[in-house]
Amino acid sequence: MEDFKKCTDAAFCNRLLGARDEGYYIDPASVKVFGPAVNAKLLNKATGADFTLTLKAYKGFVRLLVDEDASRKRFEVPGVLMHDLESREGSWVMKAQTSESWQLRCGDAELQLRYSPLQIDISIKGQPVMSFNSRQMFNFEHKRQKQEGDPEGWWEETFKGHTDSKPRGPEGISFDLAFPGMQHVYGLPEHATTLSLKPTVDLADNITSEPYRLYNLDVFEYVADSPFGLYGSIPFLWAQKLGFTVGAFWLNAAEMFVDVGKTDAATFTNWVAESGILDLFLLLGPTPAKVSEQYAQITGTTALPQYFSLGYHQCRWNYRDEADVRQVDANFDKFDIPYDVIWLDIEHTDGKRYFTWDKNLFPDPVKLQEDVASHGRKVVTIIDPHIKRDPGYNIYQEAEQNHYFVRDKDGKDFDGWCWPGSSSYLDMLNPEVRSWWAQQFSLSKYKGSTPNLYVWNDMNEPSVFNGPEITMPKDNLHWGEVEHRNLHNLNGALFHQATAQGLVERGKAVFGSDGDRPFVLSRAFFAGTQRIGPIWTGDNSADWDHLRVSLPMIMSVGIAGLPFNGADVGGFFGNPDAELITRWNQVATFYPFFRGHAHLDTKRREPWLFGEDATRRIREAIRARYVLLPYIYTLFRHANTTGLPIMRPLWYEFPEVEATHGIDDEFLLGPALLVAPVLDAGAESRAVYLPGTGPWYSAKTGEVATPDSSGALSVPVTMDDVPSFLRGGHILPLRERARRSTAAAKHDPYTLLVALDSNGQAAGELYLDDGSSFAFQRGLYAHRLFTFKDGLLSSQELPGTPSRYSTDVAIERIVVVGLRQPASSFSVTEVGSVKVLQAGAGPVVLAEGVPESALVIRKPELPIAGDWSIRLAVTA
Incomplete structure (x- = not known):
């Protein structure tokens, strides 16, 4: 880690983190209200510098903007905010005005804007939830002329032999944000650490660890517990106490550090960024789902993935x-x-020239892809952002002629070192470059590609082997003379976006107007990446610590609006033994993105290479994933429409249960399935916490789980066990037949697994479409709602959705657990029919058996996309 900066090595962080402000105040005479906006002039007592301050009301959140005046405006991050954001504007209601402050209301939130010193306090239903600048740590370094005697680091700084010229001088911003009564804060991915962020400073501002860093970097073999920033950055923080969940999102793509401090009374945070503006969104919740929806309204929802x-x-x-x-x-x-999907890394290319094939190793890539596709499978190839500086390479030649590359501080095409050797880097801030890049994915340009080929963007932080901190110099120049420092954390997302657009355009050319949804995996990410595609957590290691930390890492990225993510199964570096690779696959069954991956120097680790027992267990884990796919795809539709995460912390579903707020070694897949995976070598038991009043059912047997009065449960485990539990009150759609791929299961029937709550009720959903095209955007889908109440199990279209997708696929089994009488006391009659379906016995999905009280209905032959009801009648 010595290649990377700490806060004390970064001049702006060393200068601003923990620093008290210079006396910022609002000129009362300048305060004006224009509909949803409060505008004011903000002044610095010490320097006389002035700034513009805008406080805007939206439905569910508040936006605070601070910038220099029009003649000194700074870089504003493009392409992240939703185009319809202004349609969500709310309005301020004046409550009181004095010479010292304004009191305003927006919905359930009350806001007090104090003039001197600047401070903003927000309460919801009378409860304080956020306070901006209550510790007077707001600083905004204004534009200035270089003068002799200016402090060190203002105009130039050097790290490990790399000098940053900093031509604009100091442009740092800092502020503090407190969360009264809240002991847990979450988010700020990407870090390998606990879900509930640990304190980095104490009340007296004594440093207890490095602050959380947000700066996208190629970190080789990251450690499993550190606040150090990794491959992606989303400056979005959650805070929670009983009854209230809120969030804060700073739209800023420059290098950033965040300190976290905790007292009995509050959690306080101190944020610093090197440049940009203050564009801070305060999300008012007050529930976790509301915070997710509010963030999605700001930055967008998750792209619906291909099945x-x-x-x-x-x-x-x-x-x-x-x-x-x-x-x-x-x-x-x-x-x-x-x-x-089978994936090809950099060695498939001709000398690391992307969009090419090594003709000795891959002489007929089209035939290879077609053969793989004949089994219902796809191929992914890697396309990285560094372009080999070779005049004979058409991609380099065309980009160089059109001046499409990032330039160094002297205006020449930047020359950095990566896998191909000497490389140039495309300037994705330029929309013309993004458009040109997208065109390279057409079948006519990407020779050897087919419609069954998808893409993987790696190294797009960007990684520069001979650059400062293994990345690009901050004083490099992008389109519009924008310095790289301003958009560093956005860089990978722009590359990701252009690549995905290329597959969208290819899909329309091949399949027509409904096209083909792109699949592009990225390592680097930023706010808004969820609208593009999935990410993974980078170069982890084959050890139990990295298996354990994968859970909070995936959940942290997920609640930050990017739910389609996962960790390399088995660890990228090192060689897992049979136990570790088995346990990792058992956990990854429930990851939103499930990929096995390994380094060039590791031993081969395909699922059949660890002995017969391990092969059987890994097979069962992967098959279990395919059983759950209808439920998982439905969760992704919710992420696509509302922004809800897929893999959820326990507190997300149970915010009113305080004991869940610090748990990160268990999780929920959606609302209905709780997983407490085995994360320790040689484990013979697993401690589980089951929140709420239940009931919870073993997903293996269907039996009711019986924790003690505190919710604790000790579960004995063998290598075959993955402790998981069905939440009473939910219905899961499943597909239980073993197939070689999702394509092979396309016409398979469904199972409905009904887990009743304490009132004998349950509900669940199933989303259906063609699984690949954009036809769902014009209403060609079905979204079914299943309900069980008073012995009646019904299927109907989810209210407010169209019924324009038809299929002849049927339901082959219904399993009901939680009945108060044994199954033998029931018969089942389809409403509107004289057909009687007899109760039976048989295994629950993912199960070896069912409890005596379970009801198993075989071959009801009910249409999965049709309306129907069946009533369970006691036969005595």
Whole structure:
């Protein structure tokens, strides 16, 4: 980690973190209200510098903007905010005005704007929830002329032999944000650490650890517990106490540090960024779901993925050649393990020239892709952002001629070092470059590609092996003479966006107007990446610490609006033994993104290479994933429409249960399935916490779980066990037949698993569409609502959704757990029919058996996308 800066190595952080302000106040005469906006002039007592301050009301959140005046305006992050954001504007209601402050109301929130010193306090229903600048740490470094005697680091600084010229001088911003009564804050991904962020300072501002850093970097073999910033950054923080959940999002793509301090009375945070403006959104909740929805209104919801992308992915650096790929593909069938995608890393190219193939290793890539596709599977190739500086390489040649590359501080095309050696980097801030890049994915330009080929963007932080902190110099120049320092954390998302757009355009050219949804995995990310595609958590290691930390990492990224993410199964570095690789696959069954991946120097680790017992267990874990796919796809539709996460912390569903607020070794998949995976070698039992009043049912047996009065439960485990529990009150749609891929299961029937609550009721949903195109955007989908109440199980279209997608697929089994009488006392009659379906016995999904009280209905032959009801009648 010595290659990377700490706060004391970054001049702006060393200068501003923990620093008291210079006396910022609002000129009372300047305060004006224009509809949803309060405008005012903000002044610095010490320097006389003035700024513009705007406080805008929206439905569910408040926006605070501070910038220099029009003649000194700074870089504002483009392309992240939703285009319809202004349609969500609210209005301020004046409550009181004095010479010292204004009191305003917006919805359930009350806001007090204090003039001197500047302070903003927000309460909801009379409860204080946020306070801006209550500790007077707001600082906004104004534009100035260089003078002799200016402090060190203002105009130039050096780290590890790299000098940053800093031509605009100091432009840092800092502020403090307190959360009264709240002991837990979450978010600020990406960090390998606990979900509930640990304090980095104490009340007296004594440093207890490094602050949380947000600066996208290529971190080789990151440690499993550190506040150090990794490959992506989303400056979005959650805070919570009983009854209230709120959030804060700073739209700023420059390097950033955040301190966290805690007292019995509050959690306080101190944020600093190197440049940009203050564009701070304060999300008012007051529930976790509301915070997710509010953030989605600001930055967008999750792109609906292709169905195949939710299956299992097999990857390593690198599959050697076509014969190797074919052998791996065949072995999945030989060992009866489903999978959907096989991946090719950098070695498939001709000398690391992307969009090319090594003709000795991959002489006929089209035939290879077609053969893989004949099994219902896809291929992914890697496309990185560094372009080999080779005049004979058409991508480089065309980009160089059109001046499409990022420039160094002297205006020349930047020359950095990455996998191909000497490389140039495309300037994705320029919309013309993004458009040109997208065109390279057409079948006519990307020779050897087919419609069954999808893409992986790696190294897009960007990674520059010979650059400062293994990345690009901050004084490099982008389109419009924007310095790289202003958009560093956005860089990877722009590259990701352009790549995905290329696949969208290819899909329309091949399939027509409904096209083909893109699948592009990215390592770097920023706010808004959820609208583009998935990410993964980077170069982890094959050890139990990295398995454990994968859970809070995935959940932290998920609640920050980017739910389609996962960790490399088995660890990228190192060699997992049979126990670790088995346990990791058992956990990853429930990851939103499920991919096995490994480093070039590791031993081969395909699922059948760890012995017969491990093969069987990994097969069961991957098959269990395919059983759950209808439920998972439905969760992704909710993420697509509302922004809700897929893999959820316990507190997300149970914010009123204080004991859940610090738990991050268990999680919920959606609202209905709680997973407490085995995360320790040699474990013979697993301590589980089951929140709420229940009931909870074992997902393995259907039996009611019986924790003690505190909610604690000790579960004995073997290597076959993954402690998981069905939440009473929910209905899960499943597909239980074992198939080789999602395509092979397209016409398979469904199972409905009904887990009753204490009132004998349950509800659940199933979302259906073609799984690949954009036709759902014009209403070609079905969204079913299943309900069970008073013995009546019904299916109907979710209110407010169209019924324009039809399928002849039926339900082959219904399992009801939680009945108060044994199954033998029931018969089942379909409403509107004289057909009687007899109760039976049989295994629950993911199960070895069912409790005596369970009801199993075989072959009801009910349409999955049709309206129907069946009543369970006691036969005595």
